[in-house]
Amino acid sequence: EAGVAQSPRYKIIEKRQSVAFWCNPISGHATLYWYQQILGQGPKLLIQFQNNGVVDDSQLPKDRFSAERLKGVDSTLKIQPAKLEDSAVYLCASSWGVGELFFGEGSRLTVL
Amino acid sequence: KQEVTQIPAALSVPEGENLVLNCSFTDSAIYNLQWFRQDPGKGLTSLLLIQSSQREQTSGRLNASLDKSSGRSTLYIAASQPGDSATYLCAVGDNDMRFGAGTRLTVKP
Numbered sequence: 001e002a003g004v005a006q007s008p009r010y011k012i013i014e015k016r017q018s019v020a021f022w023c024n025p026i027s028g029h030a031t032l033y034w035y036q037q038i039l040g041q042g043p044k045l046l047i048q049f050q051n052n053g054v055v056d057d058s059q060l061p062k063d064r065f066s067a068e069r070l071k072g073v074d075s076t077l078k079i080q081p082a083k084l085e086d087s088a089v090y091l092c093a094s095s096w097g098v099g100e101l102f103f104g105e106g107s108r109l110t111v112l
Numbered sequence: 113k114q115e116v117t118q119i120p121a122a123l124s125v126p127e128g129e130n131l132v133l134n135c136s137f138t139d140s141a142i143y144n145l146q147w148f149r150q151d152p153g154k155g156l157t158s159l160l161l162i163q164s165s166q167r168e169q170t171s172g173r174l175n176a177s178l179d180k181s182s183g184r185s186t187l188y189i190a191a192s193q194p195g196d197s198a199t200y201l202c203a204v205g206d207n208d209m210r211f212g213a214g215t216r217l218t219v220k221p
Contacts (some may be wrong), residue, residue: 098143100144
């Protein structure tokens, strides 16, 4: 069974530029999550999708972050414009409803 | 709001030692508790999932327990090996899984 796929693995951008991350969950998993993990901290939930609807985006900085999950399968997380404090690893996870979370390898963003 | 705390933040032990990692949480109305392992530069690997109706789960040398009434979980690692060196994270909740900051474990040969 293929795991959660994420790309790109690494991205370096200047502040005020934009960036997009892509995630393809495990086949059949209805729930998809985007987490932000700053160095030395635990992951923080940014947004949760159930199929193609948003369940929770209370911690998503909506002035610069956006996410979509078209057709209820893969998802894109966008940051525009990026700030220095956005430097982090962006982790995508999926689950079969409310159950065990499975994570991808993450996308490491460095904002200069 | 659920707060998750993991103590200690870092732990160094000699190979072969048995050890316990702790996770505490403030809201006992949880659905799942999940333990993860994270190697440097990698994503999170699921180790054990305990659902709210369960008290413990075991996988190989790992045993996780859950005491909802006291808001605590422990991850027991038996006969530790250098390959166990990693950061261990716990997450609690239902739809919204909240993470602790993790315990960085080093097992010395």
